[in-house]
Amino acid sequence: MSATLTAAAPPHVPQPKQHGKPGGFLRHTNIFTGLVTGIVLAALTYIIGSHWFVPWGTQNSTYNQVGFQALIMATFIAWVIGFMAGIGAFAGPIRWMLGHDLTHDDAEYMAGKHQGNWRYFKYTTDHKVVGIQYLVMTMVLFAVGGFLAMMIRTQLGVTWTSVFQPNFYNSIIGTHGIVMVIAMIIVVSGPLGNFIVPIMIGARDMAFPRLNALSFWLLFAAVPPLVANLFMGGIRDGWTVYQPLGAQAPIGMIGYQICIITFAFSTGIASVNLITTIVTMRARGMTWSRVPIFAIGILASSIMGLIWFPMFQFSQIFSMSDLALGTSFFLPTRGGSVWLYENIFWLLGHPEVYVIVVPASAALLELMVVYLRKPLFSYKLAIAGFAGVVGISSLVWVHHMYMTGFAPSVGYPFMLSTELISIPFGFIVLVMLGTIWRGKMWTRLPMLAVFALLFDKVVGGITGVYLSDVPVDQYMHGSMFVVAHFHYMLMGAGLFGAMGAIVYWFPKMTGRMFDEKIGQIGFWTAFLAFQVTFMSMFVAGLQGMPRRVMQFDSAFRVSNWISTIGAYCIVIGMLIFLYALVSSWRSGKVAPGNPWGSKSLEWQTSTPVPLDNFPVLPVVTEDLYNYGIPDPYIETEERLAQDDNEGVVV
């Protein structure tokens, strides 16, 4: 989009009294003070609490056996609070209460000015720093989740022996699931939503910079309890942790629950920030019909996260309460209902799929117009698609519960609503295809990722329509077919789309060009291996292989061998891609400000992006994606019509 930069003389702004040096208390805090404070507070809570919680649990027969769980819960909560206190998260609210408002110098210090790479280890408010923090955190989570995935595939591929104990295997399954779900939720909205969106809409920063830092560091604090679960009995019930299995679980379950509760806070805060930023901080002239489609996708995703994550959070608060405080939300012997858990859980659990896929799709819509040099095919249809997904996503959760015995009569309305959501999703696919149609393609890696996403999304979407049918689901529900389906949606569409998006914005984020030659090798190796792995899993599922098992009938051996070989090849591809990413970041070719010739605002500012993003705030003067290359078909038609009018005989 074309933009002009307007300068205005900055007004003299009266500043509040500067208390000490700029930054105040935050000058003394960083990740290490957070870790130390968190560990010390957790240890103190454990020591002091062991004299109180355990006797409390054993003295009262009603709370028998819950005392130790309560102690672990208190310890993990102390870790989160201690870490957040130690890194300086509470300094802002206390300053607010005391009336010690931030000065301009305070704000600049907190944004990381003149702090070099150290700012990545502090409670830094600059959205670009937070975006990079999210990117690194996402890569770490994928590494952990991917390692666990390989352990699973190794067990399923080595059909002649048992590599792991059954309980540990179950723990690996559950932990892999939730780590990957978290990573997928943040992979686009975290790095790109934070780094790119504010610049893309012509803002100087996010609406609430301190909340931005808070959302990232809450995520950071949420991860150790989750990883700790593997050493504390694990989560043996899959990532969904159905009740009442969750209430019978070892203490590792508390780590899972604390992680989800904290992560939900983090996501809610990030959603508030992104929505407010996009709605209120757009550049002058950027009317709603000129908002980049990626920002719209992030907005849609944030709305879903904001509304539904608290449900997810409360499902875990209640189940942790059952486990550690002896309450009975989900324990039928004392009046609880297992259906209640499943309803509350899936009210977010299903929209979460769209929280993942929508931003990835929006990112690819955004970049494909650049590589095709033509306007987006029906911007309004894409908006309708996102709006439809947001609206219908809240009406489909029961399709996860067909086999639970919960209200069989509502299965059919939910079957219909689930099938209906394929229509707005179809809009998005249609817009992609329409944009590609007759476009002059610049075949860079991000553009090719569009085709990867399209293929995976169509496979995942069509198999999803099958699974939404009550009769088919009765046969398929507990099978590997479901596993293959959701991997196509989450990994196939979500992750491969995210990889394309990260490569596209890599030059702006790092100041270096991505090594596409090596990156393409990694990307396509992973993509093809992904097809081998999960197509084979579809076959196993159709043959009747149940999911969540480590030993199975010999009839499923071949498909599992193929899946395991494919999975190892995915890792090889991902490692090659990771190598390209890291080596490009360290020593890649220095990127120009706008290597793709894009017209959107984030490419109009210099690279590396200055602290305030723009020297002066831009004003948008043209419609979106106006690349000035007419559609060749229309161009030909117009020329012929003109020739006819001029009486030219061909």
Next chain:
Amino acid sequence: MSAVATEPLYPPTGEPASVNARRNRLGLWMCIASDITGSVALWISYLYLWSLNVNNGWAPPKNAFAPAWPFWAIFGGALVSTVLIWAAYKRLAAGHRGAFLGLATLGSLLILATFVADIVQLSTFPFGPGDGAYASVTFWMVLVVAFHLSLLSFLTLGITLRTRAGRITPENPSHARFVAMYMTWVTVSILIGAILTTALTTSTGTGGPAFGTFTSQGS
């Protein structure tokens, strides 16, 4: 032009305070929306378990439901303090800083007293949190009210101190308004909780599923 020139500016960015206030207001609405969803999860749980009465496990032993009046007393405390903070905000917007300080101090003390009352209610229930589904949901409803009230204690104290420090002024009273808005939502949520916990106690549900005989510790 002169109106623009005299408008207070937000120190870190130099933007007009009204621009920053609009942004904060939308952020607050988003927070309230998220808070509503969490509260809805709690209310759904109450209604769901009340209606099912699984294994006749809804009521606490000896039908010892919580007395009704503390719920209404806490609602009354929240309501009066909300009215006080709104009145304080109106007085401040009209230019009466002293009246604001008096009313806001009163409101913040009352909300603190309501918080203490909530804790007392929590610790004097005639049942433990594990004594049936009613006890569990009611325990958490009151705990969530305690969380909200503690947050409001912080916020009301904050706007009082900030006004004394000259950060909230008749020209820039938005923070006081935001606190009053949030208090209104919290008061509504307390009201809904009070209605549920006092009007829907004894369950008439008899046809609920039994779900087998799971035990809580897998014995």
